[in-house]
Each structure stands twice: as C-alpha cells, then as structure tokens.
Amino acid sequence: HDPSPIDVVFEFSSTNVPDFECQLDDSSWNSCTSPWALTIRPDGEHRFAVRGVTRGGVPDPTPAEYIWGVIDLFEPDTVFTATPSGSVGCSTTFEFGSDQSGANYECQLSFPGSGDLWVACSSPKTYEGLTTNDYTFSVRAINLVDLLDRTPARHTFSAVCE
Secondary structure (H helix, E strand, C coil): CCCCCEEEEECCCCCCCCEEEEEECCCCCEEECCCEEEEECCCEEEEEEEEEECCCCCECCCCEEEEEEECCCCCCCEEEEECCCCCECCCEEEEEEECCCCCEEEEEEECCCCCCCCEEECCCEEECCCCCEEEEEEEEEECCCCCECCCCEEEEEEECCC
C-alpha cells in the first residue's frame, strides 16, 4: 500500500521578535508565519523547528523543536531482495526487507515432516548444515505497532549436500 499523506499544523508566537524561520526534518530554514501548515508522508520520525529572527536579521541560536513519529497502521509487506537460484549446497543465504521502516522479522525454514516454528531473525539470514532435501524459507515483517505480514514472503529451494 502507499500511505496517504497527512496534514500537520504548528502554531507559535513571541513578543520579542518580529519574524520567524521554520525547518522540517533536514530541510533548509525558510521564512514562515504562524500557523504553519504542511503535508508529510507517514512512516518515521519527524522534526519541526522554529526560531525567531531579530529586526537586524539575526536568528535565535536555540530554536524551539518538536520531534514526533508517524506510524503506519497497515500491515507490512515483506519482500526478498536476494534469494538463491537453482539448487544450493549445504548452506544458503536470504536477504529481505519491508515496505515499512523499523520492522522486525520472523523466519521459518520448513521441509517435509518439519514443524511450523517461527523465530526472530534479521537480514541477511544464512542457514548452514542443510541436508539433501526440498525446503521452503518464509519470512514475515512485524511493524512498530506489532502488526505482522499475514502473507509472508516464501521461497522454495532444493539443497544437495554430499
């Protein structure tokens, strides 16, 4: 999914200075007035700063700051960024990610007769000591509000070990 932009409004005032400059995240300082309205994309931490500017054009060296986080309330989507191709030997590595920053992951390596145990993991994930068998590797992202991907990324492969 593509998170919808959200609108935010900041109000500020001072009796000591006639003008203000505002900054969002790492953007440059720009002249602004209160209320200052803007539209941002969700996901991640944001920083708003405002500073007074004297009649002589000197900015306040200690701007007021407000830091907040925007959390995506949709379940994450897990994707592979690298998978083995064809048959593998006794070890293999997977790389994966999510459409939401800050996600954690759970992995599962299954083969005929195995259980469905999910364990915490991170990318890259390497499996060593495989035996000759057909396997399915599954990974699912869990976002910052503990929503998990209900359609994990899956990759089936064969290990041929001697």
